[in-house]
């Protein structure tokens with residue numbers, strides 16, 4: 286059940302918030318505030334090393350010697366945590382690999398860091414997500 290409450294804030298803070306809403310296409314302030322609070326809940330799970338889900342994106346050159354093998358080997362080391370991997374051949378050189386992984390936040394971060402640090406990985410990003418347990 287939704288509870289209503291009133292928020293008081295300075296005009297400049299409200300202007301910032303309305304700009305945020307517009308930039309992210311929110312239709313009303315309530316949904317924007319709920320999502321900001323949920324975002325904070327996800328960050329708390331990660332900070333507290335709770336079970337989380339993460340999405341690792343990698344762009345790399347598959348011609349780089351043994352890089353593909355190293356990326357696959359690291360994932361096999363974490364096979365019990367990897368939910369799914371999708372590979373896209375973007376052009377003649379570049380591959381995009383998107384890895385969905387669940388585990389304790391520190392383990393997920395560590396795998397992402399190890400993958401992203403591999404020589405030949407041109408872009409790497411870990412998107413933090415939640416198991417959903419605390420997202421009401």
Ligand code: NI
Pocket residue numbers: 347372373374375379380381
């Ligand atoms: Ni490829």
